[in-house]
Amino acid sequence: MSTPPPDLTAGPPVTPSRHFSKAGAPLTPEQIRKLETERLKAKALRQQKDQDASIASAPLPRGTKRTFDSVATSAISPSKPEHAKNVRNAKDVRPIDSIQPAKKFQKFVEYDLSKMADTKGGFISVSDDPQSLLAAAEAAGKPSNMTLEDWDKQQLKKKLQKEKRGVFEPAITQSGKKCFECESLELDWNFLEVFGSRVCGKCKEKFPDKYSLLTKTECREDYLLTDPELRDEELLPHMDKPNPHKANWATMNLYLRYQVEEFAWKKWGSPEALDAEYERRTEEQKRRKETKFQKRLLDLKKRTRVETWKRNGKFESSKVFGMRDGSRGDDHMKIFDVTAVWYAREK
Known part of the structure; x- marks a missing residue:
């Protein structure tokens, strides 16, 4: 039995080896062609990996920016130093999908109130300073062996018991007490x-x-x-x-x-x-108010009139000089004013 010629279309000429199947029979030309094709593909992939590894290990020129793929592969490359192997990859610690980044250009901010803490506006509260005077006022009469939380519960219980609300509300009985309007048994x-x-x-x-x-x-x-x-x-x-x-x-x-x-x-x-008495008292109140106002107005008029008279009394009266009064000597003369009152004045 002669050996079939090799298939030259599959690649460069090679010396085919003698292949046998599991049963010991030789392989067909089609099977040999597939095996050679797979071998050449694997060899090409191995050469490509070796070339990429050599490029990644080679130092880059100063000022050259590395690509993301080179950074990701170099993080796990065995040729890198030990401190580079310990670098954390951000892709592996990505947050959960429910947490989304904040959107840009939003006109409002969404807050989760269930996760927010009440800081009392920055002021010191009773919970921050249990020894404050405010805490002492709230805990007046509190036993020393009782916590503040238990004391608040006790005070709330007393309040509900006093107002007969909540669990202390009286149950519906057969006493016959019903609502006056609707005859309901659920009374206040x-x-x-x-x-x-x-x-x-x-x-x-x-x-x-x-x-x-x-x-x-x-x-x-x-x-x-x-x-x-x-x-x-x-x-x-x-x-x-x-x-x-x-x-x-x-x-x-x-x-x-x-x-x-x-x-x-x-x-x-x-x-x-009742309405008539209310109107009478209202009118009496208005009358007293008007009388008080008129009294104050009259007093204001009096004070204004006095001030005006005082200001106008400062003018100089016009005088008329008369003849000399010889009876009193040559050193005096008569002076008359518009009010017909005269008096003597020395020259």
């Missing part, structure tokens, strides 16, 4: 305890002309009630609340509107009589 226990009024929260908002709260000043000015009447809790019960304007001011007394109106109608007889 604070109104029931202070004012004795059976009303629910919805009806309070639905009928503000009946169940709204009035301040002490409104009761005194609008319904013409006196301070002794407002201080009597048997006549007019009231609810105490801190002053919303300033904490160090006196506590605010709140009265239920329909109770104040009932007492005012009983005192003055009717709403018309």
Whole structure:
């Protein structure tokens, strides 16, 4: 059996070796051509890698900028020194995809409020300085073995228990207490305890002309009630609340509107009589104010008239010189002015 001639189209002429398959049979020309092609490709790739490595290891001229590929390959090149091998690649420590860089030319800045801390505007707070006077005022009466957090929880519990809110709100019972308007069992226990009024929260908002709260000043000015009447809790019960304007001011007394109106109608007889009394007091107040103004105006006119008379009294009166008065000697002569009063003057 003769050896087939080599395929000259696959590359330069080579001496083909005798190839055998697994079964011991010789290879076909097509198989030999494929093997030679793969060998030449691998040889070309190896030469290209060696050439790239030699270029990367060669020093660059001064002032020449390296490319990104050369920097990335040199970071893992075995020919580099030890400190260059330890250089961290930024591509490997890239942040997660959920964190995006800030966009340019945005008209607003988005903040994650859940990750922001309240710094109290730069002022020192109780949490920063537990030994401050403010912390001592807030923790007045706090036991020494209790933390500030437990003390705040205890104070909140007492407040809810006093106002009968939250878990301390009385449950619905079979006592028969229902809302006066809608007969609901969910009463406002604070109104029931202070004012004795059976009303629910919805009806309070639905009928503000009946169940709204009035301040002490409104009761005194609008319904013409006196301070002794407002201080009597048997006549007019009231609810105490801190002053919303300033904490160090006196506590605010709140009265239920329909109770104040009932007492005012009983005192003055009717709403018309209350309006008439209010008009009479308003007119009396205007009359006193007008009288006081007229008195001040008259006093101003008097003072202005006196000042004018004083300024005008400084003018020189015109004088008329008469004949000599011989009875008093030659050294005197008569002088007359426009007021017909004369007096003697020496020459």
